[in-house]
Amino acid sequence: MLKTNPNSNTPQIAVIGGGVAGATAAVHMGELGLNVSLIEKSAGLVDGPPICHLHAGGNLYREISEQQCIELLRQSLQTVRLYPHTLNQRPTVIAIPKADPGTPEMVVSRLEVIRQAYQALVDEDPRNEWLGTPQDYYRVYERAELEALRDQVQPVVPKTMEDWLIPVVQNIDLDAIQYPVISVQEYGWSVFRLAASAELALEAMPHCDIQTNTTVIDLAWAGTQWQITTLNSMGETHTQYADYVINACGYKTGSIDDMARHYRDRLVEFKAAYVTHWADCHQLWPEVIFHGQRGTPQGMAQLTPYANGIFQLHGMTEGITLFSDGLVKSGVRSAQPELPEHLQLKLNKGWSETDQVERTGLAIQHMAQFMPNFNSADIAGKPLFGAQQIPGSDSTLRAADVSFEDNQYARIEIVKGSSALEAVQKIVSKWQLSAQSTDDIERSHPISMRLQASDVEARAIKLAEARDYPRELAMVVGEPLTFDHK
Helix, strand or coil, X not given: CCCCCCCCXXXXXXXXXXXXXXXXXXXXXXXXXXXXXXXXXXXXXXXXXXXXXXXXXXXXXXXXXXXXXXXXXXXXXXXXXHCCCCEEECCEEEECEXXXXXXXXXXXXXXXXHHHHHHHHHHHCHHHCCCCCHHHCEEEECHXXXXXXXXXXXXXXXXXXXXXXHHHHHHCCHHHECCCEEEECCCEECHHHHHHHHHHHHHCCCCEEXXXXXXXXXXXXXXXXXXEEEEECCCCEEEEEECEEEECCHHHHHHHXXXXXXCCCEEEEEEXXXXXXXXXXXXCCCEEEECCCCCCCCCCEEEEECHHHEEEEEECCCCCCCCCCCEEECCCCCCCCCCCHHXXXXXXXXXXXXXXXXHHHHHHHHHHCCCHHHHHCEXXXXXXXXXXXXXXXXXXXXXXXXXXXXXXXXXXXXXXXHHHHHHHXXXXXXXXXXXXXXXXXXXXXXXXXXXXXXXXXXXXXXXXXXXCCCHHXXXXXXXXXXXXXX
């Protein structure tokens, strides 16, 4: 039993949920010397929905506002500064199919707004320059420029956007898309190196108590503190107390809200991405996005590259990444939206082999309509899947962070992982948990800044293999990053 004095200068903080939000909260508060208990039901941290890129600027989401794009950009840059070893530095290529009602000009117009916002952030603090120089944030290419690259050989280490475009031009159907094609400095983000960074940092923090394989089964305000009852993997129950509770349970946030009697409307959406191996691939690829109307058979197709010909696929159709009954909302009796039973079984028990093969095959076919050679790709592992929460009732919301309730209770309600750091910064400020400023990310996170890239990658590979995914998903790909913490 752990009990603290709520009037002392060293309050106890309980973070429930060890995904991106909860792990980042524990890292940030642990760096500040606060007493943190992180409670996670899984065996490890950051083991949730698939993450594959940074969402710096929200370039994939035509349906969201420019303001949300700028918020995602700012939050992404903050997060990279905290987790500098998690990026895969390669650009993203955006193509608009001829059959799509959108136009490249619409994408370029938004990218120019984002580029200007990026320039302002770099002018404000040069340490925000993580996406290349602002003037080179994106480039457009007409068909003749692309065709001129067709016969070129890609350098062993691509340096320019043109170097990265060579395999794209050699494999996509140039007759199926509109022009210009856009290349933007939107980088990949490794969920396994993110998990590794959080684990390594927290292991070095004496004030952080990490409780994995532990489920919260009851939560109640006891007048001056929260009483938390947990169940561990041995079937043992324990009671602990906390002065502050942070609900960071992702798609299960509503279940903790119900226990705490703090109700809130929210949506939950189940999604999946598919892991493939393209044996004919012997080049380094950028990410490639073929825009499409979400939820239709022509939904967006997304190719995310990893090492050794491993690719992660999204297809924003109901037969691939989306599910016809995969978006649910909370009701009047509970803050927790309930997914249908067959999706809950996927979350709790995993996928059947039939489902894995069928949906991965559909994802490969969806990509092959634009890249015919990709038809030779094959399944390389189980899907990356999970459910994400969306606070409120707007299913297009992508930039969200935190909300507060009485009795020192907060919930981190991020939709994208890059929003996590800002959420916990707001919590520390609102509750006045630290006298020191946390605006200087590098100076306020000395333990995280001491992590070595090789150690992060090695731990990430172990995590990927332990979770039965290809080790390539954890490996560094793209141009080596350089950064200055000072």
